Amino acid sequence: MVILMNYSKQRELILNTLKENVVHPTAEYLYGKIKEKDPKISLATLYRNLNQLSDNGIIKKIDGLEPSSHFDHNTHEHYHFICEKCKRVFDISADIAPDLIKKTENSTGFEIQSHDIVFTGICKECKSKQ
Amino acid sequence: MVILMNYSKQRELILNTLKENVVHPTAEYLYGKIKEKDPKISLATLYRNLNQLSDNGIIKKIDGLEPSSHFDHNTHEHYHFICEKCKRVFDISADIAPDLIKKTENSTGFEIQSHDIVFTGICKECKSKQ
DNA sequence: ATATAAAATGAGAATTATTATCATTTATGG
DNA sequence: CCATAAATGATAATAATTCTCATTTTATAT
Numbered sequence: 001m002v003i004l005m006n007y008s009k010q011r012e013l014i015l016n017t018l019k020e021n022v023v024h025p026t027a028e029y030l031y032g033k034i035k036e037k038d039p040k041i042s043l044a045t046l047y048r049n050l051n052q053l054s055d056n057g058i059i060k061k062i063d064g065l066e067p068s069s070h071f072d073h074n075t076h077e078h079y080h081f082i083c084e085k086c087k088r089v090f091d092i093s094a095d096i097a098p099d100l101i102k103k104t105e106n107s108t109g110f111e112i113q114s115h116d117i118v119f120t121g122i123c124k125e126c127k128s129k130q
Numbered sequence: 131m132v133i134l135m136n137y138s139k140q141r142e143l144i145l146n147t148l149k150e151n152v153v154h155p156t157a158e159y160l161y162g163k164i165k166e167k168d169p170k171i172s173l174a175t176l177y178r179n180l181n182q183l184s185d186n187g188i189i190k191k192i193d194g195l196e197p198s199s200h201f202d203h204n205t206h207e208h209y210h211f212i213c214e215k216c217k218r219v220f221d222i223s224a225d226i227a228p229d230l231i232k233k234t235e236n237s238t239g240f241e242i243q244s245h246d247i248v249f250t251g252i253c254k255e256c257k258s259k260q
Numbered sequence: 261a262t263a264t265a266a267a268a269t270g271a272g273a274a275t276t277a278t279t280a281t282c283a284t285t286t287a288t289g290g
Numbered sequence: 291c292c293a294t295a296a297a298t299g300a301t302a303a304t305a306a307t308t309c310t311c312a313t314t315t316t317a318t319a320t
Contacts, residue, residue: 042270063193103226112251121242172299
Protein backbone atom coordinates (compact mmCIF):
# COMPACT_ATOMS: atom_id res chain seq x y z
CA MET A 1 0.00 0.00 0.00
CA VAL A 2 1.27 3.42 -0.99
CA ILE A 3 1.31 6.23 1.51
CA LEU A 4 0.27 9.47 -0.13
CA MET A 5 0.85 11.97 2.64
CA ASN A 6 2.29 11.68 6.07
CA TYR A 7 0.92 13.87 8.78
CA SER A 8 2.68 17.14 9.44
CA LYS A 9 2.00 19.95 11.87
CA GLN A 10 2.73 22.49 9.13
CA ARG A 11 0.25 21.01 6.66
CA GLU A 12 -2.45 20.98 9.30
CA LEU A 13 -1.77 24.63 10.06
CA ILE A 14 -1.82 25.58 6.38
CA LEU A 15 -5.13 23.82 5.76
CA ASN A 16 -6.74 25.28 8.88
CA THR A 17 -5.61 28.78 8.06
CA LEU A 18 -6.96 28.44 4.54
CA LYS A 19 -10.30 27.26 5.95
CA GLU A 20 -10.54 30.24 8.30
CA ASN A 21 -10.26 32.64 5.40
CA VAL A 22 -13.41 33.82 3.71
CA VAL A 23 -11.35 35.35 0.95
CA HIS A 24 -9.51 33.19 -1.55
CA PRO A 25 -5.98 34.11 -0.61
CA THR A 26 -2.74 34.04 -2.52
CA ALA A 27 0.23 32.09 -1.21
CA GLU A 28 1.77 35.34 -0.09
CA TYR A 29 -1.26 36.42 1.94
CA LEU A 30 -1.56 32.97 3.48
CA TYR A 31 2.12 33.04 4.38
CA GLY A 32 1.59 36.19 6.42
CA LYS A 33 -1.31 34.66 8.33
CA ILE A 34 0.49 31.38 8.91
CA LYS A 35 3.62 33.01 10.20
CA GLU A 36 1.59 34.66 12.95
CA LYS A 37 1.10 31.18 14.35
CA ASP A 38 4.38 29.54 13.33
CA PRO A 39 7.01 32.21 12.63
CA LYS A 40 9.60 29.60 11.64
CA ILE A 41 7.59 28.04 8.81
CA SER A 42 9.25 28.18 5.41
CA LEU A 43 7.72 29.59 2.24
CA ALA A 44 8.86 26.45 0.42
CA THR A 45 6.80 24.37 2.85
CA LEU A 46 3.75 26.45 2.09
CA TYR A 47 4.11 26.05 -1.67
CA ARG A 48 4.91 22.36 -1.37
CA ASN A 49 1.79 21.79 0.68
CA LEU A 50 -0.51 23.91 -1.44
CA ASN A 51 0.55 21.87 -4.43
CA GLN A 52 0.12 18.55 -2.67
CA LEU A 53 -3.25 19.49 -1.27
CA SER A 54 -4.52 20.65 -4.62
CA ASP A 55 -3.06 17.64 -6.45
CA ASN A 56 -5.03 15.47 -4.06
CA GLY A 57 -8.23 17.44 -4.52
CA ILE A 58 -8.30 18.66 -0.92
CA ILE A 59 -8.10 22.30 -1.95
CA LYS A 60 -8.43 24.10 -5.28
CA LYS A 61 -6.05 26.36 -7.11
CA ILE A 62 -7.78 29.31 -8.81
CA ASP A 63 -6.24 30.64 -11.99
CA GLY A 64 -7.23 33.81 -13.77
CA LEU A 65 -5.82 36.25 -11.24
CA GLU A 66 -2.31 36.40 -12.60
CA PRO A 67 0.46 36.85 -11.72
CA SER A 68 -0.26 34.78 -8.61
CA SER A 69 -2.50 31.81 -7.94
CA HIS A 70 -5.24 31.95 -5.36
CA PHE A 71 -6.38 29.05 -3.22
CA ASP A 72 -9.79 27.82 -2.16
CA HIS A 73 -10.62 25.35 0.60
CA ASN A 74 -14.14 24.89 -0.75
CA THR A 75 -14.15 21.79 -2.94
CA HIS A 76 -17.91 21.64 -3.41
CA GLU A 77 -18.79 22.30 -7.00
CA HIS A 78 -18.90 26.05 -7.44
CA TYR A 79 -17.45 28.79 -9.62
CA HIS A 80 -15.69 32.11 -9.20
CA PHE A 81 -16.27 35.75 -9.89
CA ILE A 82 -13.39 38.22 -9.78
CA CYS A 83 -14.27 41.87 -9.26
CA GLU A 84 -12.14 44.09 -11.48
CA LYS A 85 -12.41 46.97 -9.03
CA CYS A 86 -11.84 45.49 -5.57
CA LYS A 87 -10.12 42.32 -6.86
CA ARG A 88 -12.07 40.17 -4.44
CA VAL A 89 -13.03 36.63 -5.46
CA PHE A 90 -16.63 35.55 -4.92
CA ASP A 91 -18.12 32.08 -5.03
CA ILE A 92 -20.83 31.43 -7.59
CA SER A 93 -23.31 28.60 -7.18
CA ALA A 94 -23.00 25.65 -9.57
CA ASP A 95 -26.72 25.88 -10.28
CA ILE A 96 -26.09 28.32 -13.10
CA ALA A 97 -24.84 25.55 -15.39
CA PRO A 98 -26.65 22.27 -14.81
CA ASP A 99 -25.41 19.11 -16.53
CA LEU A 100 -22.36 20.94 -17.79
CA ILE A 101 -20.06 17.93 -17.55
CA LYS A 102 -22.52 15.50 -19.04
CA LYS A 103 -23.32 17.81 -21.96
CA THR A 104 -19.68 18.47 -22.68
CA GLU A 105 -18.66 14.83 -22.48
CA ASN A 106 -21.49 13.86 -24.80
CA SER A 107 -20.73 16.47 -27.40
CA THR A 108 -16.95 15.95 -27.42
CA GLY A 109 -16.24 12.36 -26.45
CA PHE A 110 -13.66 13.67 -24.00
CA GLU A 111 -13.38 12.44 -20.44
CA ILE A 112 -13.68 15.41 -18.09
CA GLN A 113 -11.85 15.30 -14.80
CA SER A 114 -12.33 18.83 -13.59
CA HIS A 115 -13.56 22.20 -14.68
CA ASP A 116 -13.77 25.76 -13.52
CA ILE A 117 -15.68 28.84 -14.58
CA VAL A 118 -14.20 32.24 -13.91
CA PHE A 119 -16.28 35.37 -14.42
CA THR A 120 -14.87 38.86 -14.28
CA GLY A 121 -16.77 42.08 -13.89
CA ILE A 122 -17.95 44.51 -11.24
CA CYS A 123 -19.44 43.28 -7.99
CA LYS A 124 -22.66 44.67 -6.52
CA GLU A 125 -20.90 46.74 -3.90
CA CYS A 126 -18.44 48.38 -6.30
CA LYS A 127 -21.23 49.02 -8.78
CA SER A 128 -23.23 51.00 -6.22
CA LYS A 129 -20.17 53.06 -5.25
CA GLN A 130 -19.61 54.32 -8.79
CA MET B 131 -9.51 61.95 -30.46
CA VAL B 132 -7.45 59.23 -28.84
CA ILE B 133 -5.50 56.79 -30.95
CA LEU B 134 -5.55 53.33 -29.43
CA MET B 135 -3.10 51.45 -31.60
CA ASN B 136 -0.93 52.55 -34.43
CA TYR B 137 -0.15 50.12 -37.18
CA SER B 138 3.01 48.09 -36.87
CA LYS B 139 4.53 45.43 -39.06
CA GLN B 140 5.37 43.40 -35.98
CA ARG B 141 1.86 43.39 -34.61
CA GLU B 142 0.48 42.29 -37.95
CA LEU B 143 2.97 39.45 -38.05
CA ILE B 144 2.14 38.39 -34.49
CA LEU B 145 -1.59 38.37 -35.13
CA ASN B 146 -1.24 36.52 -38.44
CA THR B 147 1.03 33.91 -36.92
CA LEU B 148 -1.41 33.38 -34.08
CA LYS B 149 -4.24 32.94 -36.58
CA GLU B 150 -2.30 30.35 -38.56
CA ASN B 151 -1.91 28.18 -35.49
CA VAL B 152 -4.58 25.62 -34.76
CA VAL B 153 -3.06 25.07 -31.36
CA HIS B 154 -3.35 27.68 -28.65
CA PRO B 155 0.30 28.55 -28.33
CA THR B 156 2.33 30.01 -25.49
CA ALA B 157 4.30 33.21 -26.01
CA GLU B 158 7.45 31.12 -26.21
CA TYR B 159 6.11 28.87 -28.97
CA LEU B 160 4.79 31.86 -30.89
CA TYR B 161 8.15 33.56 -30.55
CA GLY B 162 9.82 30.65 -32.29
CA LYS B 163 7.36 30.76 -35.19
CA ILE B 164 7.54 34.52 -35.52
CA LYS B 165 11.31 34.62 -35.55
CA GLU B 166 11.30 32.38 -38.61
CA LYS B 167 9.76 35.31 -40.47
CA ASP B 168 11.37 38.23 -38.65
CA PRO B 169 14.52 37.08 -36.87
CA LYS B 170 15.13 40.52 -35.36
CA ILE B 171 11.82 40.80 -33.51
CA SER B 172 12.15 41.27 -29.78
CA LEU B 173 10.49 39.11 -27.15
CA ALA B 174 9.37 42.29 -25.42
CA THR B 175 7.52 43.31 -28.57
CA LEU B 176 5.71 40.00 -28.59
CA TYR B 177 4.59 40.29 -24.97
CA ARG B 178 3.64 43.94 -25.38
CA ASN B 179 1.49 43.10 -28.37
CA LEU B 180 -0.12 40.04 -26.87
CA ASN B 181 -1.17 42.18 -23.92
CA GLN B 182 -2.45 44.98 -26.06
CA LEU B 183 -4.35 42.68 -28.36
CA SER B 184 -5.97 40.87 -25.48
CA ASP B 185 -6.74 44.11 -23.61
CA ASN B 186 -8.57 45.26 -26.71
CA GLY B 187 -10.46 42.01 -27.09
CA ILE B 188 -8.77 41.09 -30.37
CA ILE B 189 -7.30 37.91 -28.94
CA LYS B 190 -7.84 35.98 -25.71
CA LYS B 191 -5.43 34.99 -22.97
CA ILE B 192 -6.08 31.48 -21.64
CA ASP B 193 -5.24 30.80 -18.02
CA GLY B 194 -5.19 27.41 -16.37
CA LEU B 195 -2.09 26.07 -18.09
CA GLU B 196 0.47 27.46 -15.69
CA PRO B 197 3.24 28.43 -15.56
CA SER B 198 2.71 30.16 -18.90
CA SER B 199 -0.29 31.77 -20.54
CA HIS B 200 -1.65 30.54 -23.83
CA PHE B 201 -3.22 32.70 -26.51
CA ASP B 202 -6.24 32.26 -28.71
CA HIS B 203 -7.14 34.21 -31.83
CA ASN B 204 -10.73 32.97 -31.71
CA THR B 205 -12.84 35.59 -29.96
CA HIS B 206 -16.20 34.00 -30.69
CA GLU B 207 -17.79 32.81 -27.48
CA HIS B 208 -16.35 29.40 -26.74
CA TYR B 209 -14.61 27.50 -23.99
CA HIS B 210 -11.50 25.37 -23.55
CA PHE B 211 -10.55 21.83 -22.78
CA ILE B 212 -7.00 20.97 -21.75
CA CYS B 213 -5.91 17.36 -22.22
CA GLU B 214 -3.84 16.19 -19.26
CA LYS B 215 -1.97 13.70 -21.45
CA CYS B 216 -1.07 15.55 -24.62
CA LYS B 217 -1.47 19.05 -23.11
CA ARG B 218 -3.31 20.26 -26.21
CA VAL B 219 -6.02 22.87 -25.84
CA PHE B 220 -9.33 22.24 -27.60
CA ASP B 221 -12.17 24.62 -28.26
CA ILE B 222 -15.54 23.78 -26.77
CA SER B 223 -18.77 25.18 -28.20
CA ALA B 224 -20.58 27.76 -26.09
CA ASP B 225 -23.81 25.80 -26.60
CA ILE B 226 -23.12 23.71 -23.52
CA ALA B 227 -24.06 26.57 -21.21
CA PRO B 228 -26.86 28.70 -22.61
CA ASP B 229 -27.83 31.93 -20.84
CA LEU B 230 -24.87 31.58 -18.51
CA ILE B 231 -24.25 35.32 -18.21
CA LYS B 232 -27.88 36.25 -17.81
CA LYS B 233 -28.44 33.60 -15.15
CA THR B 234 -25.37 34.61 -13.21
CA GLU B 235 -26.08 38.32 -13.37
CA ASN B 236 -29.62 37.71 -12.19
CA SER B 237 -28.66 35.52 -9.28
CA THR B 238 -25.77 37.68 -8.06
CA GLY B 239 -26.49 41.28 -9.02
CA PHE B 240 -22.95 41.47 -10.39
CA GLU B 241 -22.12 43.00 -13.75
CA ILE B 242 -20.28 40.43 -15.83
CA GLN B 243 -17.74 41.62 -18.37
CA SER B 244 -16.12 38.37 -19.40
CA HIS B 245 -15.98 34.72 -18.50
CA ASP B 246 -14.17 31.54 -19.38
CA ILE B 247 -14.71 27.87 -18.75
CA VAL B 248 -11.72 25.57 -18.63
CA PHE B 249 -12.19 21.82 -18.56
CA THR B 250 -9.38 19.38 -17.95
CA GLY B 251 -9.39 15.68 -18.66
CA ILE B 252 -8.41 13.19 -21.34
CA CYS B 253 -9.15 13.86 -24.98
CA LYS B 254 -10.73 11.28 -27.28
CA GLU B 255 -7.47 10.46 -29.01
CA CYS B 256 -5.46 9.92 -25.83
CA LYS B 257 -8.29 7.88 -24.34
CA SER B 258 -8.22 5.44 -27.25
CA LYS B 259 -4.45 5.06 -26.99
CA GLN B 260 -4.54 3.90 -23.37
C1' DA C 261 10.52 0.05 22.13
C1' DT C 262 13.77 0.46 18.29
C1' DA C 263 15.40 0.43 13.82
C1' DT C 264 14.58 1.62 9.24
C1' DA C 265 12.79 3.77 5.32
C1' DA C 266 9.97 7.21 3.46
C1' DA C 267 8.31 11.75 3.76
C1' DA C 268 8.57 16.54 5.31
C1' DT C 269 10.99 20.60 6.69
C1' DG C 270 13.86 25.08 6.55
C1' DA C 271 16.91 28.04 4.32
C1' DG C 272 18.29 29.87 0.57
C1' DA C 273 19.71 29.45 -4.27
C1' DA C 274 17.92 28.87 -8.87
C1' DT C 275 14.57 29.19 -12.44
C1' DT C 276 11.59 31.34 -15.54
C1' DA C 277 7.71 33.93 -17.28
C1' DT C 278 6.72 38.45 -17.66
C1' DT C 279 7.40 43.49 -17.15
C1' DA C 280 10.04 47.75 -17.04
C1' DT C 281 13.47 50.97 -18.88
C1' DC C 282 15.15 53.86 -22.33
C1' DA C 283 17.27 55.37 -26.41
C1' DT C 284 15.93 54.97 -31.22
C1' DT C 285 12.71 54.32 -34.94
C1' DT C 286 8.21 54.44 -37.10
C1' DA C 287 3.43 55.89 -37.86
C1' DT C 288 -0.25 59.43 -38.00
C1' DG C 289 -2.77 63.70 -39.11
C1' DG C 290 -2.58 68.34 -40.22
C1' DC D 291 7.19 67.91 -44.14
C1' DC D 292 6.62 68.55 -39.07
C1' DA D 293 5.27 67.53 -34.58
C1' DT D 294 3.64 64.22 -31.58
C1' DA D 295 2.37 59.92 -30.05
C1' DA D 296 3.19 55.17 -30.38
C1' DA D 297 6.14 51.16 -31.20
C1' DT D 298 10.48 48.78 -31.24
C1' DG D 299 14.84 46.25 -29.70
C1' DA D 300 18.01 45.12 -26.30
C1' DT D 301 18.58 44.13 -21.96
C1' DA D 302 17.99 44.69 -17.04
C1' DA D 303 14.74 43.95 -13.34
C1' DT D 304 10.98 41.72 -10.96
C1' DA D 305 8.54 38.32 -8.72
C1' DA D 306 6.17 33.98 -8.24
C1' DT D 307 7.36 29.48 -7.83
C1' DT D 308 10.42 25.47 -7.76
C1' DC D 309 14.63 23.11 -6.64
C1' DT D 310 18.45 21.47 -3.67
C1' DC D 311 20.10 19.29 0.20
C1' DA D 312 21.22 18.55 4.88
C1' DT D 313 18.36 17.71 8.90
C1' DT D 314 14.19 16.34 11.28
C1' DT D 315 9.82 14.02 11.67
C1' DT D 316 6.56 10.33 10.73
C1' DA D 317 4.97 5.57 9.82
C1' DT D 318 5.81 0.68 10.04
C1' DA D 319 7.70 -3.87 10.93
C1' DT D 320 10.15 -6.52 13.96
